[in-house]
Amino acid sequence: MDKREVEEIYYLMSLGRKFEYAAKEHYMSGEISGFLHLDIGQEAVSVGAMRAFEHGDVFTTYREHILAIAKGIEPKAVMAELFGKRSGVSQGRGGSMHLFEPALHFYGGDAIVGGHLPNAVGCAYARKFQKAQDGVMALFGDGATNGGAFFESLNIASAWKLPLLFLCENNRYAIGTEITRVAPFLEQSKKAEPYMPTIEVDGNDVIAVYEAVKEARSYIQKGHGPIFVEAFTYRWEGHSMSDAARYRSPEEVDIWKSKDPLKRVRKLLTQQYEMSEDEVDELDKKAQAVVDNAVEFATESEEPGVDELFDNIFVERVENVQG
Amino acid sequence: MSKVEMLYREALNRAIDEAMSSDSNVVILGEDVGLYGGSYRVSEGLVAKYGEDRVIDTPIAELSIVGNAVGMAIGGLRPIAEIMTANFALLAFDQIINHMAKYRYMSAGKITLPVVVRFPQGVSRQLAAQHSESYEQMLSAVPGVRVLAVSSVNYAYHALKRAIFSDDPIIFIEHELLYNKKGIVDFDEEIDIFKANIVKEGSDITIVSYLKMVDDVIKAVPEIEQKLNKSCEVIDLQTLNPIDFETIKKSVEKTGRVVIVEEDHYTGGYGSQIASFLAEKLFYTLDAPILRIAGEDTPIPYNRKLELASIPTPESIANRVTQWGESNGL
Ligand SMILES: Cc1ncc(C[n+]2csc(CCOP(=O)(O)OP(=O)(O)O)c2C)c(N)n1
Numbered sequence A: 001m002d003k004r005e006v007e008e009i010y011y012l013m014s015l016g017r018k019f020e021y022a023a024k025e026h027y028m029s030g031e032i033s034g035f036l037h038l039d040i041g042q043e044a045v046s047v048g049a050m051r052a053f054e055h056g057d058v059f060t061t062y063r064e065h066i067l068a069i070a071k072g073i074e075p076k077a078v079m080a081e082l083f084g085k086r087s088g089v090s091q092g093r094g095g096s097m098h099l100f101e102p103a104l105h106f107y108g109g110d111a112i113v114g115g116h117l118p119n120a121v122g123c124a125y126a127r128k129f130q131k132a133q134d135g136v137m138a139l140f141g142d143g144a145t146n147g148g149a150f151f152e153s154l155n156i157a158s159a160w161k162l163p164l165l166f167l168c169e170n171n172r173y174a175i176g177t178e179i180t181r182v183a184p185f186l187e188q189s190k191k192a193e194p195y196m197p198t199i200e201v202d203g204n205d206v207i208a209v210y211e212a213v214k215e216a217r218s219y220i221q222k223g224h225g226p227i228f229v230e231a232f233t234y235r236w237e238g239h240s241m242s243d244a245a246r247y248r249s250p251e252e253v254d255i256w257k258s259k260d261p262l263k264r265v266r267k268l269l270t271q272q273y274e275m276s277e278d279e280v281d282e283l284d285k286k287a288q289a290v291v292d293n294a295v296e297f298a299t300e301s302e303e304p305g306v307d308e309l310f311d312n313i314f315v316e317r318v319e320n321v322q323g
Numbered sequence B: 001m002s003k004v005e006m007l008y009r010e011a012l013n014r015a016i017d018e019a020m021s022s023d024s025n026v027v028i029l030g031e032d033v034g035l036y037g038g039s040y041r042v043s044e045g046l047v048a049k050y051g052e053d054r055v056i057d058t059p060i061a062e063l064s065i066v067g068n069a070v071g072m073a074i075g076g077l078r079p080i081a082e083i084m085t086a087n088f089a090l091l092a093f094d095q096i097i098n099h100m101a102k103y104r105y106m107s108a109g110k111i112t113l114p115v116v117v118r119f120p121q122g123v124s125r126q127l128a129a130q131h132s133e134s135y136e137q138m139l140s141a142v143p144g145v146r147v148l149a150v151s152s153v154n155y156a157y158h159a160l161k162r163a164i165f166s167d168d169p170i171i172f173i174e175h176e177l178l179y180n181k182k183g184i185v186d187f188d189e190e191i192d193i194f195k196a197n198i199v200k201e202g203s204d205i206t207i208v209s210y211l212k213m214v215d216d217v218i219k220a221v222p223e224i225e226q227k228l229n230k231s232c233e234v235i236d237l238q239t240l241n242p243i244d245f246e247t248i249k250k251s252v253e254k255t256g257r258v259v260i261v262e263e264d265h266y267t268g269g270y271g272s273q274i275a276s277f278l279a280e281k282l283f284y285t286l287d288a289p290i291l292r293i294a295g296e297d298t299p300i301p302y303n304r305k306l307e308l309a310s311i312p313t314p315e316s317i318a319n320r321v322t323q324w325g326e327s328n329g330l
C-alpha cells in the first residue's frame, strides 16, 4: 500500500480517537448531552471502511462520528452538532446520533437499530436503476443482525442483485447483551451465507479492513449483487456515556486494549514505511490541533433560535398551528 | 409499615417482584432486562432471584418481544414485555394491534391474553427525534388493549401489580423522566386502576393531565392561582383507555372551566379526545372555551432550548393558562 495512504489512515484514526476523547470530556462538563456513543477501539473499521469506499453512499448508525469525519465531514461541523449549535452539520437538531451530509453521500445517523438497512437497500436499487458506479454501504452492529429488517434486507438485496455492501461491526455486545447469548454463534456473517459471499476480517487491523472493503466494493461494482463483510472489534468505552459497562470484566477490556488498532498502524509506519516515531508524533499533533480547533469552533458558535423551531419539517416552512 | 417512600422505578420493581414471587407463571422479557437490570433499572435484581428462564434477555427484536409475549400468554404464562423506549415499539405495532388486541375478539372470547407491555416514553433530555416520542394517542385508539399512563409512585406500584394479574392486554406507559421520582406507596390502599386521581382539589379551573405533565402542572399552579386569584383542581387521568369521564365530569360541573395539558404533539393528540367529550357532553356546563396545551407539531430537536420550546413546561403552562384566564373574564 502507498505510504501516503497509510499515513492518511493513521492520521484519521488518531484524529478520530482524539475527537472521541474530546467529546467525552465535553459531555462530562455538560456542553454535550443526550446519548453519546464513542467509537474508541473501533477506529480501524470506521477509517478503513471509509477510505476504501470514498465515493459510495454510506448508511450507518448512531456510533458515527469517526465515520462522518473519515467520509469528509469537517470535524468542527461534527463537534458543533454535538454541542447543539447552528453551525453543526445538522444545525443542532440531530446531535451525536443524527449526522447527515448528502453532498458527501453520508446518510449517517439512524438510531433505530437495523432501521436504516431497508433504506440502504432502496438507495442501492436507485443506484442500480441509474447505472451508477459506486454502490452503497450499510454499516451496523452485531445487535442489528437479530431483527427482521436485517433479514428482509439480505433477502431483497440478493434477490434483486443490488450493489450493496453490508458491513457488520461485530464488537460482541449490544449494550449489555453479549451476542452469543441471543444468537446461536459469534459470527453474524453466517446469517448472510445463504444469500451472498461473506468476508470475515480482523477489525482491529485497518489495512485488512481496507483491503476487504476494496475487494467487496469491486464485487458490488461489477454487478454481482450484494456482499457481506464482518469486522471483529471491540469498544473500549461503555455503550454510551450512560453505561458503566458492569457486564464485562476489566480483564476482557484489557485484552482488547492490548490489540489497540492505532498502535498497530503506528508500528507499521515506523517498521515497514520507515517513518520515525517523531514523524508519527507530528501526525498526532496535527490531529490534536484540528480537534482543539473543532472544540473552540463549537464553543463559540451560536445556538439555533427558538423562532427556527418549525424549520425543515416540510419543504415549505410551516407555522405553529397550536397558537 | 403500610406506607413506604420509594422511587417510581423501585415501585415498579416491587410490583413485578411480588407478582413473580406469588405466581410462577409471571415472566419478564425484553432487551437488557436480565443481567443488565433494565435500562432504567426497573428489573434490577430480578434475574438473580428468579433465574434466566423467567427474566429473559431478548435480542433487539421488538416485533418478537411483543409477539412472543402474546404466544407465551396463549401458552399459559403471564408475560411482562419491556420495550426499551417507545420509538422502538413501533416495530411491534403489528403485534400489538393485529394480534394482541384482536385474538380475544376473533376467537369469540376463547383466547385470553394476560400480557403487559411496559412502555417508557416521552421527551427526556436531548435524546432527539428518534428517542423522544409518545404514542398514547395511537394506542388508546385501538379497541382490545387497555392503556394506562403512570404518573404517581403509588399508582405505579398498584397499577402494575393489577395489570400483571389482569386477563386483558395492557399497555403500561411510563415516562422516562419519572424513574427517579420519589413518592409514597400505600400498600393497604385498594385502588381501581381504571379511575382518574384528583391530585389537588380546587373550585374554579379543572386542569386535566397525565404522565410527567401532571408534575409540571402542579409546579405551574401556584403562579396561576396567584395571578388569577382562582383555585385549580388538578386531575391525573391515570387511565387513558378506558377514560374515566365520570371524574372529569364531576370536576367540570363544579368549575365550569377546563385546561388539558399533554406533552405530545397538538394535532391528533390525546387531549383532543377529552376536548371532544367535553364539547359533546358538557357544552352547557362550560363557562369558557376549552384550552389545550400540547407539544408542538415538530419532531423533537436535540438542542436543549429548542427541545424545551417544543413541549409544555411549568413556565409555559402558567403563562398560557393565565392569559387564557384573563381573556375569558377570570
Ligand atoms: C429498534 C431499536 N431497539 C432498541 C434500541 C436501543 N439500542 C440502541 S443501541 C442498541 C445496541 C445495538 O448494538 P449493536 O447493533 O451491536 O451496535 P453497537 O452499539 O455495539 O455499535 C440498542 C439495544 C434501538 N435504538 N432501536
Ligand SMILES: [Mg+2]
Pocket (backbone or CB within 6 Å): A141, A142, A143, A169, A170, A171, A172, A173, A174, A175
Ligand atoms: Mg455491538
